[in-house]
Amino acid sequence: MKFWIGAALCAVGLTAMALSGINEYVFFAGFVVLQSIVLATAWNILGGYAGYVNFGVPAFVAMGAYSSLFVFKAFNAPLVVQILAGASVSGLLGLGVGLLTLRLRGIFFSISTVALIFILEAVINNWRYLGAATGVQITRPATWGPFESYTRMLFVVMALMSIVAIAIARYIQDSHIGRGLRAVRDSEEAAECSGVPTLQLKLIACGVSGALLGAAGAPMPMYLSYIEPASSFNLSYAIAALAMPIIGGMAHWVGPLIGALLLATIQQVVTVTISSELNVLVVGGLLVLFVVLAPEGLVGLYRKWKTSSK
Amino acid sequence: MIFSFDLLFEAILFGILLGCFYAAVSLGLSVAFGLLDVPYVAHPAVLILGSYGTFWLNDHLGIDPLLSGIMLMPVFYALGVMLYRFYHASFESRGGDASVNGLAFFFGLAFIIEVLLIIVFGVDQRSAHADYIGESLEIGEIRLPYRLLVAFGVALLLTYVLTLFFSKTFVGRAIKAVGQDEMALRLMGANPTQIKQMAFGIATAVNALAGAMLIIVSPVEPSMDRIYIGRTFCVVVLAGLGSMSGTLVAGLLLGIVESIVLTLFGASWAPAVAFGMLLILLGLRPQGLFGR
Numbered sequence: 001m002k003f004w005i006g007a008a009l010c011a012v013g014l015t016a017m018a019l020s021g022i023n024e025y026v027f028f029a030g031f032v033v034l035q036s037i038v039l040a041t042a043w044n045i046l047g048g049y050a051g052y053v054n055f056g057v058p059a060f061v062a063m064g065a066y067s068s069l070f071v072f073k074a075f076n077a078p079l080v081v082q083i084l085a086g087a088s089v090s091g092l093l094g095l096g097v098g099l100l101t102l103r104l105r106g107i108f109f110s111i112s113t114v115a116l117i118f119i120l121e122a123v124i125n126n127w128r129y130l131g132a133a134t135g136v137q138i139t140r141p142a143t144w145g146p147f148e149s150y151t152r153m154l155f156v157v158m159a160l161m162s163i164v165a166i167a168i169a170r171y172i173q174d175s176h177i178g179r180g181l182r183a184v185r186d187s188e189e190a191a192e193c194s195g196v197p198t199l200q201l202k203l204i205a206c207g208v209s210g211a212l213l214g215a216a217g218a219p220m221p222m223y224l225s226y227i228e229p230a231s232s233f234n235l236s237y238a239i240a241a242l243a244m245p246i247i248g249g250m251a252h253w254v255g256p257l258i259g260a261l262l263l264a265t266i267q268q269v270v271t272v273t274i275s276s277e278l279n280v281l282v283v284g285g286l287l288v289l290f291v292v293l294a295p296e297g298l299v300g301l302y303r304k305w306k307t308s309s310k
Numbered sequence: 311m312i313f314s315f316d317l318l319f320e321a322i323l324f325g326i327l328l329g330c331f332y333a334a335v336s337l338g339l340s341v342a343f344g345l346l347d348v349p350y351v352a353h354p355a356v357l358i359l360g361s362y363g364t365f366w367l368n369d370h371l372g373i374d375p376l377l378s379g380i381m382l383m384p385v386f387y388a389l390g391v392m393l394y395r396f397y398h399a400s401f402e403s404r405g406g407d408a409s410v411n412g413l414a415f416f417f418g419l420a421f422i423i424e425v426l427l428i429i430v431f432g433v434d435q436r437s438a439h440a441d442y443i444g445e446s447l448e449i450g451e452i453r454l455p456y457r458l459l460v461a462f463g464v465a466l467l468l469t470y471v472l473t474l475f476f477s478k479t480f481v482g483r484a485i486k487a488v489g490q491d492e493m494a495l496r497l498m499g500a501n502p503t504q505i506k507q508m509a510f511g512i513a514t515a516v517n518a519l520a521g522a523m524l525i526i527v528s529p530v531e532p533s534m535d536r537i538y539i540g541r542t543f544c545v546v547v548l549a550g551l552g553s554m555s556g557t558l559v560a561g562l563l564l565g566i567v568e569s570i571v572l573t574l575f576g577a578s579w580a581p582a583v584a585f586g587m588l589l590i591l592l593g594l595r596p597q598g599l600f601g602r
Contacts (some may be wrong), residue, residue, distance in 0.1 A: 053413050104592055106409045107349040111543050112592045115585035118540055122582035133578065235536060239421050246414055281425040287418035291411045292400045 003170065007163045014159040018152040027155040029268045031223060034158040035216050036264035039237065040244035040256035041165040042212035046205045047242070048250030049178055051185030052101060056113030057241040059120050060090045060210050062232035064217030066130055069227055072138070073129070079144075079157065079222065086218030087211040094210020098203040105188070114238075121233040135228025138221050154219050165212050169253040172208070181205055213241075236280055240267070243287035249299025258298055320452055321573040322566055327458040329565020331527055333558045334465035335538065336545035337472055338517035343543075344552030345489035346506050346513075348397065349413045354538035355420035356514060360386065360521020361436075361530040362427055368438045368525075375438040376464065379522025383515040390514025394507045420535060427532035437529040438522075461523045466558075468519065473554040485509040489552055540584035547591055 018027060039057060046052050064086030071077040071085045093116070100112055125133045140150050147153040172178050180201040183191035192198050221227040240263065248259025263283060270279040294301055335357055342350040360382060367378035401412045437443070442456040476482040484505050487495050492502045524530060544564055549556035568583045 047410070051410055053410055055417065100593060103596055107343070107351070107413060108547075108592055108596060110349075110413055111351070111539070112589055114539055115589040115592075118537070118585040119582045119589065122579050125578045235421075239417065242414055242417065246411075250410075277425050277428050280421055281429075284418045284421035284425065288415055288422065291415045291418065295411050 003167075007167065011159060011163060015156050018147060018156050024149060024151060027149075027151045029272075031151065031155050031158050032268060033261065033264040034155070034162050036240060036244060036260040037162040037257055038158070038165045038212060038216035039241040040248070040260040041162070041169045041253065042209045042216065043241040044245040044250055044253070044256045045169055045172055045212075046209040048245050048255070049173065049181040049185065050202060050205050052105070052202070052205075053110045053242070054097070054113050054209070055110050055238050055242070056097070056116045057213060058233045058235055058237040059113070059116040060093060060213035061217030061220070061237050062117075062124070062229070063090045063093055063120060064214030065220040065227055065232050066124060067214070068218040069130060069136060069138070069221045072221065073136075076141075078141075079219065082222070083157075083161075083215050083218040087215040090214020090217070091207050091211030093214070094206040094208070095203055097210065098199075098206030101202045101206070102199065117233050117235070117238075121229050124229045124233075131228065133229060135226060136221075138225050138227070140222055140225055150222065154223050157219060158216075161215060165216075166253060166257060168208060168212070169256070172205070173253050177201055177204055236283075239280070239283055239287065240264075243283050243290075245297070246295075247286055247290045247297055249297025251296070252299050255297050255299045262298075316451070317573055318570070321569045323452065323454075324458075325566030325569030326562060327454070327462045327565070328569055329562035330465040330469075330558070331458070331461045331523060331561070332541055332545055332565050333561025334461070334468050334523055335517075335520040336542040336549075336557055336561060337468060337554070338513040338520065339542045340546045340549060340552055340554065340557045341485070341509055341513035341516070344546050344549070345485060346509055347489070348394070348416075348510070349409070350416055351413065351539065352416040352420040352423065353517065354535035354542055355423040356386075356389075356517050357521045357524060357538060357542075358427065358530060358532065358535045359423055360518040361525040362431055362521075362532075363518065364522040364525050365431075365436045365438055365530070368440075369436075375440050375443075375522050375526050376460070378438075379519040382518040382522070386518035387511040387515040390511040390517075391507050393514070394510035398503060398507070424532050424535060431532065433531060433533075435529040435531045436525070438525045440526070443526060457526050461527050464519070464523055465561075468516065469554060469558045472516065476554060481505070481508065485512075486552075537581050537584075540581070540588055544584040544588040544591070547588060547596070 039061070043054060043057060046054055067085040067089040068082035071082055075081075077085070097113060097116070101109060104112055124130055130136065143150050143153055145153065147156070172181075180191065180196045180198070183194070183196050184198050184201065188198060217232075220232065244259035244263050245256040246259070247263060248257065249255030263286065266282060267279045270282055290297060296303070338357075339350060339353040342348050342353060360379065363382045363385075364375050364378040367373045367381065368375050373381070397412065397415070401415065442460050444455075444457070446453040446455045447459065448454075476486055484495070484500060485508070488502045488505045488509070495502050495505070541564065545557060545560045548560035548563065564584055564587065567587065568580060571583050572580050
């Protein structure tokens with residue numbers, strides 16, 4: 001109950017913010033931070049709970065973005081339909097990746113997800129209708145509702161999406177699915193022998209994780225009014241989605257949330273004040289630091305501190 | 311697209327030259343990942359680091375790129391030893407949930423190397439200078455660039471030397487043994503960590519020379535490591551982890567397929583070839599063509 005009250009307060013607060021007269025740039029940057037929350041939370045459902053490291057986040061995000069572009073171009077579909085299209089296509093891609101887990105674990109699984117990025121990028125690069133390598137310029141439709149600008153509206157949409165993502169992650173964590181996935185992470189053979197339906201659970205995790213990643217990518221064409229393959233399939237999505245849950249802590253749904261808020265905010269500040277190269281360096285540096293010194297993340301550090309102070 | 315046998319022949323010829331080169335850039339990974347089971351996704355980034363080291367020596371001191379690569383080998387050996395020690399102390403010796411963390415560590419490391427290269431050298435393409443770069447050997451209609459021939463020769467030599475090393479020398483056999491059964495090695499009174507550390511150093515040193523070949527074959531840029539993730543892992547998995555002669559055959563196969571696809575469908579499909587082969591391979595036969 002406490003969770004839902006908090007979620008509702010966040011939703012109301014962020015919507016009120018979008019309706020107020022705060023500088024437009026706050027929402028432009030805020031959208032990226034909120035998107036990071038969705039990406040980190042979605043990644044963690046597979047990576048954190050089940051222990052399958054997905055490097056292919058850019059593939060899912062870009063498929064979401066390009067599905068959204070496709071339905072917009074072909075049927076002039078509204079934003080909600082675009083997001084549903086992105087979520088379905090990336091969800092299906094996730095199920096495909098889930099089938100790979102039948103044979104592949106560890107680094108083999110991770111490398112095969114990297115392969116998805118480059119194969120799909122080559123496909124888009126050769127797909128004229130979707131702008132091929134040069135990309136497509138988009139004219140945004142009129143803003144819906146009481147919002148002053150399209151960016152403000154997307155900000156609220158992304159806020160709702162992160163609440164949905166966190167609610168899903170929380171549900172999975174506390175239900176039989178989460179328990180099963182943790183068993184898979186600790187020992188897949190033992191889980192299988194104890195009657196855990198490993199394949200079914202992995203497929204659920206891959207599908208849900210993929211769908212959320214796709215949904216987070218779907219508003220991208222509208223957000224930038226422009227889309228092209230090189231930045232859509234950028235590997236920095238992969239490192240960010242990996243670093244945020246690890247820094248926050250992968251065992252609990254709150255970890256990715258904290259990690260994303262912290263890291264994405266730092267990234268936005270560094271990008272604006274110093275340079276975008278340095279922001280990747282900060283992400284990589286923090287990732288390596290946490291993996292070596294505090295593999296349980298901030299949540300783990302907090303737990304340790306709490307038990308030692310008792 | 312007009313299909314002709316001349317074109318196909320040329321594609322295959324280039325594929326063979328390119329393939330030997332792909333084998334050479336994968337040798338280090340074949341040792342580090344294939345034999346030692348280290349999730350070394352930073353291998354391609356270290357390869358590009360070798361290329362930039364070569365570029366620096368070539369550009370500032372005017373040293374021949376091949377010689378530069380050889381000069382970098384001891385430095386990279388030390389780098390590899392340090393890297394393995396760090397990895398071992400932080401992840402391997404802790405056991406447990408090492409796989410996710412080890413992977414994340416090397417992935418993060420790859421990004422750090424890439425960004426540092428961008429900060430130091432910029433995002434522009436860099437190339438090395440030598441007499442054999444830019445000239446071509448002409449046999450009738452076919453022009454074979456000397457730079458590819460040089461890389462081809464060095465790659466063959468390197469593979470041959472490494473194969474000899476692993477089958478004839480004591481250290482080489484010990485490294486193969488540690489890959490097969492660490493416990494047995496320990497029972498024989500050898501220290502597996504020390505041998506692995508040496509092997510990782512050798513893998514990284516070989517990678518320095520491979521980096522020099524890379525900048526001889528084509529101009530490099532910091533983000534180039536991304537596509538080489540596909541090429542190197544494709545070759546190593548195809549070869550069946552840890553087999554040196556298998557690496558050569560796998561490299562040739564990838565080189566020829568990539569060259570044919572490039573000729574038939576155009577350059578925009580080239581990056582997908584290695585990754586596509588890798589994905590099909592992993593899905594159908596993860597133990598590779600010449601698997602143990």
